[in-house]
Amino acid sequence: MFDLKLIRQDPEEFDRRNARRGQPPLADGLLKLDAERRELLTEIQAGLALRNEASKAIGLAMREGRSDEAEALKAEVTALKDRTSDLEAREAEVTAALNAQLASIPNLIHDDVPEGADEDANELVRMVGTPRAFDFAPKEHFDLGEALGAMDFEAAARLSGSRFVALRGGLARLSRALGQFMLDTHTGEFGYTETVTPVLVRSDALFGTGQLPKFEDDLFKTTNDYYLIPTAEVTLTNLHMGEIIDAERLPLRYTALSNCFRSEAGAAGRDTRGMIRQHQFDKVELVSIVAPEASEAELERMTKAAETILQRLDLPYRVMKLCSGDIGFGAQRTYDLEVWLPGQNRYREISSCSVCGDFQARRSNMRFRARGEKATQFVHTLNGSGLAIGRALIAVMENYQTETGTIRVPEALKPYMGGIEVIGEA
């Protein structure tokens, strides 16, 4: 969502920055609607002012018993209303059109974001860790998991169809251990507040973070108009929807382990094998709500928190800066963390950390007021995965596999595994 005042001030700049997202020039159309709306508003408000004045006069006249005068004034106001009702209808139309357009424009990306059409143009920021040298051919996670009888796609398909999985025994435990470990690290070392939120939400929350109105197809919706959250970013970011937050409370940092639900409508045929892309998965999410001047540094901090998990698990990864064509709707700037998967012999996304500026804050009306200041400002929001549990599970499996097909438990997870050091058959 955008501040029309900014677009008015510099429409060329707005179009220039939108062009980097492949958007056509929009400022002109928006400003025409805006101008029309303001013109109508001025006229309507003048009418209302007259009406208010006359109504007071009517009240006065009636109290003093001058009912003829009151009746005459009433007739006048009625006539006035006939004239303004058309204007009001037109204004409602124009405002609705304007808002609909504004709601569908993606966030302006930072100038620092590299130019490019798709993920191939993402920029390598750094590589961390060395992929392990295997003296056997490393397997993919689904081969490992199915052989151990601990990862059951067939059973899940009977229950729920494709893109679901059932975990058993050591892998189920490993999944829980990963979540615990991540939450403990983020709360204990990075100051995030552990949070449990609903996974069913109303449309307002999804509008706030930008999933609606444009990406409804990617969401699961219940018969009574709830949506299943695609990420806890939705609930954590909107925890303060509509609030004016005291500046002293910033930054607010929240983390949650939640189920995430995605219809994967646009991903037919992609990653159909294994649990890379599921309709339901677990994820530890990080959300920061900060003052504007703090948001850029917070992105680095958040990314570091997510990286710390990979480092502690001793998983090789690389940090990518997303290019203009790959960056999400609400983000100004995004780092993806990609973990090394020896079975697939490639890096795969396991975390995405984004700074959204005031884009989401405007949509959910989240402001703050500095101490002693009269004016409010919109907060800045950031979100990142810290990390996706399913993909972290895959990464541990593939990187820690043994020649016999068992999985060694990473040191960092041992305290959470109840004495299990190697995951064998379930």
Next chain:
RNA sequence: GGAGACGUGGCUGAGUGGUCGAAAGCGCUCCCCUGCUAAGGGAGUAUACGGGCAACUGUAUCGAGGGUUCGAAUCCCUUCGUCUCCGCCA
């Protein structure tokens, strides 16, 4: 699920059709005064948008949306939320 009550400013709380953006108290900010000591006095204290260089001014908002009316915090409808009782339930 059934029956009922309620939703007012940072908080408490008045206000059932007209000068109510809203009494009063608390809190907060600023100023003044002061040795009958954790006191007294005064002023200020919502948000958004429109117009204006500005001072300022207009409009809207009493959970949200719609309606009735010349006029709505007050009446009607819808919706969301809270509470109470019953039912059910992890």
